[in-house]
Amino acid sequence: MSSAVQITDVTKAFGDVVAVDNISIDIKDGEFFSLLGPSGCGKTTTLRLIAGFEQPTMGQISIMGQPVAGVPAYRRPVNTVFQSYALFPHMTVAKNVAFGLEMAKVPADEIKKRVDAALGLVEMSGFGERRTTQMSGGQKQRVALARALVNWPKVLLLDEPLGALDLKLRKNMQLELKQIQEELGITFIYVTHDQEEAITMSDRIAVMSDGKVQQIGPAREIYEQPNNRFVADFIGETNFIDGTVVDSDSNSTVLESDDVKLAGRSKVKMAVGDKATLAIRPEKIVLSLKTGFLNTDSETITLDGTIRDIIYIGTDTRYQVVIPTGDKLFVRVQNLGRPEDIAFNKGDEVHVQWRINNAQVLAE
């Protein structure tokens, strides 16, 4: 697969502030790619660098194989859906959508056809003569999308486009956006701070913080095998147990924490004696009563625990369990409602178990 956008060693500084710090990302043609991170992580700046609203301080960006250094925004084969929608308030919906085609000197009859098609695609047919100022957030969102897509861009840039919508509408638009992307086969580069949104929609995600790319990969890989503590913490919920490396090879590491030995997968060989952290997701931990049947094998870690707190949240119950290291772990147990399911009580002594493969040892 060829690249749609190639970002190579790009740094962007505003005065003394480094917004984007030496990042390299290769986005494939036809991919739904998300830039995910907390506010101020440099994701929007990265998008603006691709759009041409900012020029990199160092490094190079190529779009469809063409270096775009010095190419102004209006000559780049990309279109943007802005966070604020940025619809022109002095034009009708149809005029807004037609703007890009008029700039490209497309013949009038073709403009009309393409505008109608684009409005149809976002289910806004019949809204052409409306003023954009009298529309709801969801409608503005659709018009903004049509205005970008009507130009048949090679790459569509979306800057938190669903940020201003309410939860229900956002969920619907997520599915619709994904459908449109698959239907048109255009590369989408999607900026969001919402990890769930990124996971739902993306083929691949780049997790960013402090202007750096922390990890790039498919959602599953980022969730199951985070590179570092930041990624593990930012995507979903994670328990962290700090310890010292006692044994390590290139794909698994054993930690010691308060005389308790814990093992997990690791991506690199770590030096014995180094500080490291074991990360384990709340839903990967299994609880059972001490009186009950205990299933043990060499692939499973078993610890003693005491139930400290119980929070019922509908689909699951969240238990807070204290283990011999002194750490408090969160455990999620799905409320399946089977008769044999045991409800634990506060103060119960339990076995805490997880599979070594499900835990990840992260270097400090």
Added chain:
Amino acid sequence: MAATTITPRNKIRKSFNERALSWLAIGMFIFLYLPIIILIVYSFNDNRFASVWTGFSTRWYTEVFNDESVRNAFSVSMWVAFWSTVISTILGTLTAIAMERFKFWGKATYDAILYLPIIIPDIVMALSTLLFFVILGISLSRYTILIAHVAFNIAFVAIVVRARLADMDASLEEAAADLGANPWETFRRITVPLLLPGIVAGALLAFTLSLDDFVITFFMAGPGSTTLPVLIFSKIRFGASPEVNVISTLMFMGSTLLVIISLMIQRRT
């Protein structure tokens, strides 16, 4: 939100406050507009002394329309007001855009200096501009009036347009560029239409300021380049003729009309 219950006591105090406020407002309006109303009434006075009422007549209107010096002053006034508005609106708008959208060396200083003409006393402006022309050896004419008017009008236009620009979402211009509009197309199709209410308001302000400026114009006026305010002043020096009332009334009507037009334009957008 806490529910507010209106007790009778509250009601009484409220209505007293309201009544006091409305009397105050009426008093203010009388104070502001009574002199103008008297001026308008006396412009229809038959007597040749401006301050003694004898009867209704429009004879002074006829006199004014037939007065060569008034007609000249009117044409100079309109010429200066028109051209100073055109020039200062263009320069002021471009200045506002430069100050709001671009970064350049010495911007902070320029920003401070730009609004000086609004702050410094007219008489200082007038004297310094006069000195400037004298040193350069430029003889006074309607062109020197025009230059002086442009000088102070730019600041007013720039302030009005800049306020509008500050309210405008900068991503609209980025969106236009993103859709393939080059800087000129973006300026023409997005920036100017969205700024238009501000530009029109600035232009009307410039026009009225130019029309009724006296101090600066008085210093700049050369032979044969008298504007209406300067003419009125020179006329009252030879005794207050009702002609002065008529000219003032007409100027008042003109300015009011401009304000109404500007309000209508702003309401429509």
